[in-house]
Amino acid sequence: MKMIKKINNNVALVSDRGTRAVVIGLGVGFNARPGSTVDESRVQERFVLQQNANVAHYMELLKKIPANTIEAAVHIVRDAARMLDKSLPGILVFTLADHIGFAKERLLEGIVLEHPLSCEIAQCYPDEYRAALHGVEIMSDHLGMDVPEAEASFIAIHIANALGDFAGGFDAAEMAEMISGSIVLVEQGIGRGTDRSSMAFSRFIAHLRYYLMRRIDGEVGEEADADLFRLVSAKYAEAFSYARAIDAYLTEEHGLGAGDCGACPGELLYLTLHINRLISNERSERTGQDGQ
Structure with a gap:
């Protein structure tokens, strides 16, 4: 596993057996340089990017998003996969992290959004919605703020899209x-x-x-x-x-x-x-x- 680019001390983009992946772990990016070997014992989470993924876009995204926001997204994806007993694609970490970052900005300004189809989402995707309600608790813990239940509808849609083959x-x-x-x-x-x-x-x-x-x-x-x-x-x-x-x-x-x-x-x-x-x-x- 070779380093492509360090995002921060705990997040890095790596090349792993011909695939590109984002790895997360305490100190995984510390003192790392492009081309250096990654200490795999430090890797706690590994998310493979799809072959057609816009790597530059996600690099920029990761650089702008605070570590606690990325950690919240990782935690939500990991627990959702366990609750649903399904494999979730790594790309979900990035889309959720992006959403969580935006949601935090909104909530700090006192703006609470209700999804116009919240009732239908809960009925149409009950399992995903239950995982999303748990995700709201995770967001609250990682962001250090009270996150309203209304955010569950948005998280559920992200999970359903990641799972669905529409x-x-x-x-x-x-x-x-x-x-x-x-x-x-x-x-x-x-x-x-x-x-x-x-x-x-x-x-x-x-x-x-x-x-x-x-x-x-x-x-x-x-x-x-x-x-x-x-x-x-x-x-x-x-x-x-x-x-x-x-x-x-x-x-x-x-x-x-x-x-x-x-x-x-x-x-x-x-x-x-x-x-x-x-x-x-x-x-x-x-x-x-x-x-x-």
Whole structure:
């Protein structure tokens, strides 16, 4: 492992068996010079840069970000990988460090930002959001300040993007936006908001997320039995109208063509059933409350 450039006493860019990586460890960059051998016993964390990564950009980023901010990002990524039981790419350290640095500046000025899709992010990416809530605690510890829970939504999006393989140029935030727009269509149809803490809502979000992923990926769903499709679309006409509205919204507002699997009868059938369960649950709860 050879030194390429020292960032500070505890962070350095190295060449390791033909790959470039950022290594972090107490004293790993102390008295180091380009071309010198790195004391690997000091390396505590190692993050490989992708082959097409803009190394110069990340070098500049690392030089500008305080050590405690980088350490917070490293800690968040390490614990998120453990909580999710998944490998997270090294690039996440840099994107999180950049976000944390900006968030610290905002918070010192008394500016607390709420992600406009915070509810949808928590519902759409529950595991990532739990890891992000833990990340807020880590930020508070490393930065020595109270970090509001609102930051969890932004951290969750970074984690989801790092894990996701989103096709068609979409990312986690755009997925959440599409889900939010779909929920609004249903809520406008029934004339009130839904109970977002209910099991029916969680099931609807889970199905909607997978529906969107299949549609974005261009996967063709199973064709529905014609008689069954006619039965469901007639019996649950209201829910079917909302499913059709969601299909049109995704096509017109987000560029998912009508030829994608979202427009397949089988997909519309299952979406209709989930919407019907949601609105039936809402009306049942409302009736129960009115009767009390």
